[in-house]
Amino acid sequence: MDDVAIRRALLSVSDKTGIVELASRLAKNGVELVSTGGTARALREAGLDVRDVSDVTGFPEMMDGRVKTLHPMIHGGLLAVRDDPDHARAMDTHEIGAIDLVVVNLYPFAQTVASGADRDTVIENIDIGGPSMVRSAAKNHAYVTILTDPADYAALYEELADHDGATTLVFRKRMAAKAFAATAAYDSAIGQWFAFADQQERFPASLSLAMTRGDTLRYGENPHQHAALYLPAGPAGMGVPQASQVQGKELSYNNLNDADAALGLVAEFPADRPAVVIVKHANPCGVAVADTLHEAWEAALACDSVSAFGGIVASNVSLDGPTAQAITRIFTEVVIAPGADDAARQAFAAKPNLRLLLVDSLPDPARFGLEMKSIAGGYLLQSRDDGVVGEGDLTVVTQRQPTPGELADALFAWKVAKHVKSNAIVYARDGATAGIGAGQMNRRDSSRIAAQRAAEAAEAAGWDAPRTHGSAVASDAFFPFKDGLLSAIEAGATMVIQPGGSTRDDEVIAAADEAGIAMVFTGKRHFRH
């Protein structure tokens, strides 16, 4: 018989949601209530009869609440193996009463950190007595029921109703598993805060991540893969998981990944000029800035309207009606932006499957953060690629100086190249990408593919020449040979931006000089895998 009747309960909660109802129901079932200071006060105010923990322990709660329940009268009552004669004798000798149910939720450590509280306040919000009780009760789930989440109170009511005021071992096991996961996440958040925020360690000797499950996704990258979204237990910042979904189908694993890529790139463009990014398979296939958002959309789409089909669209400003109308003319999976006016919402509503996501703000491209990737047998961690290159960081290495227009296009192309999988080649002209070559195993192929796409776009649009003519071209890493540069020159580029640093830089610079183009080195590369 695995059922244990609930006769005595200890309630000690920071989040007092639902605690009065829970205690009232228990009291009605004849359960004795024991409670700590603030919780006991709340229950008494609701007219319930409660025994103070200090009455059970014979010690006052002391040291600003640091010591309340840390006592053998409590932990003996939680940990005793009731069928063990020695344990039973110890309980008799010391007059320790069994505790059948523990309801605890912990000091709000993560919320305190997120609020920007000072160090002393953060430290004071490390709960010690609570996790100790949670662990004691969860370890002894053969006899004790532990609840750590107000969302489980309803399940307890059902359990007690179905089992005549008792809980089953199955229920206690389930709640114990949840309890240990809760204390592990809690301690992990504390460990992370000590390592990263307090000690400013880049890579602590040991690292455990506290995450809570968000959505369980239909499948992963492919239908035979399982997937779920997890969120950091502590402060998360702004990103796709924090966006609100206004309409559309459930987000898939690939939608989330692609929307993250689109949002990360569009956030590189200051909101004083509208920008649009179209992403396919985590690579941009069209990016533009313009005087109006609608113009930016048209220019981004013109880069590669074939690839844009089924794409993810991000903008750096609130969506308006004309832009939304234009976006809905092609099949679009997701649109993400920092807002949408009524006309835009109305336009999107005509495409009910289209997922419209709104963020409160764009992520800061220069924010600190770690990226993690799993490899067989381990994990790779690195700081985010927060490198931002401005005009002052550039060295002109050719005889010819770039014109202001070329320079602006080069810096634009460089921003885009940072978000294109390597080897990345990006042609840009007049604030819009003209051709993008992504993810090739050599730079020359990326260059050729980008030029070929630009030629196809020109043909589709009926232009006289591809927009690579007179463009600036960005290469995410140096040209190891001059062939990559030559194919860019052949495509019509008049300006090159690249990190430099190849042993053959001299050859590459000579080829640029020979063609009469301008070239700048950034001194920084942007591999992306």
Ligand SMILES: NC(=O)c1ncn([C@@H]2O[C@H](COP(=O)(O)O)[C@@H](O)[C@H]2O)c1NC=O
């Ligand atoms: N010190 C202790 O012995 C102790 N025992 C329980 N707590 C916590 O005190 C909180 C409830 O306090 P109150 O009932 O006073 O509002 C709970 O979050 C519980 O986890 C404690 N606080 C911190 O460690």
